Amino acid sequence: MIRRSSPLFAPVRLTALLLVLVIAATGCNRGTKGDNPDEGQPVETLYQKAHGLMEGGNWSGAETSFRRLVAQYPYGPYTEQAMIETAYAQFKAGKHDDAVSSIDRFIRTYPTHRNVAYLYYLRGLSNSNRDTVFLRRVWSLDASRRDLSTPRQAYADFNIVIDRYPNSRYAEDARRRMTELRNVFAQHELDNALYYLRREAWLSAAGRANYLLETYPQSAYQYDAVAVLAEAYTRAGNETLAGDARRVLELNAPDHPWLQNDWPNYPWMIRKLNPFAGEKSATTGMRNATMNRK
Secondary structure, three states: OHHHHHHHHHHHHHHHHHHHHHHHHHHHHHHHHHHOOOOOOOHHHHHHHHHHHHHOOOHHHHHHHHHHHHHHOOOOHHHHHHHHHHHHHHHHOOOHHHHHHHHHHHHHHOOOOOOHHHHHHHHHHHHHHOOOHHHHHHOOOOHHHOOOHHHHHHHHHHHHHHHHOOOOOOHHHHHHHHHHHHHHHHHHHHHHHHHHHHOOOHHHHHHHHHHHHHHOOOOOOHHHHHHHHHHHHHHHOOHHHHHHHHHHHHHHOOOOHHHHOOOOOOOOHHHHHOOOOOOOOHHHHHHHHHHHOO
């Protein structure tokens, strides 16, 4: 009798099993929703929350909220603005690599967006600051002594702003930052020229100085480069070229310390332990201090 009646209980057991699975699934879903309190919220509400966090300086919280918005609403004007503000929050948090990745993703997706000029400008700011935050805290960092690949990319980003969007509100500041970056590149060449001077490689020093003058004319370090030429040619015994360099200095930079035999001022021994310090001199040191205050 039990064996013949057992098939009658199969639907009951199946129904019970299904109820257990439904309850378990419901419990899991509740737990997931509890982990993400923003789930199911209107896009306007999510944006206002994230924007409020950013206005309060909570860059990490703003980034997380903006990402949740984009995940739930992958299209629309709020989504586009959230993607832009995600990149800005990353930049402000010092996550420059992440900011550049977010900007590149946005530009690929919306190449004709009305705010694309701002994104190129923001990418320039991010590239200008990549790999420098920690070093500035630990050392007195000379920007010209680090790898110049990302500053050169920043220069290209700012150049896009002034070339493609000359009437945008970011063009003037982009042009100013390009000037500052050119001075960083020029100082890099000057540091190399001073390095060769210190090692009595006169022709190599002169070559670097000439390259600086040809590549970065009217930079903040042009007369330092002329002083390098005067020193290198004097040491090498080329009186004609040394005299030409001296006359240029006397005419255009009569206060340059080289004319008073007080330049270059090579770093003292403890400074050489700092690989980012550069070949400090009286002139370059004053300019570095001025640029660091900006």
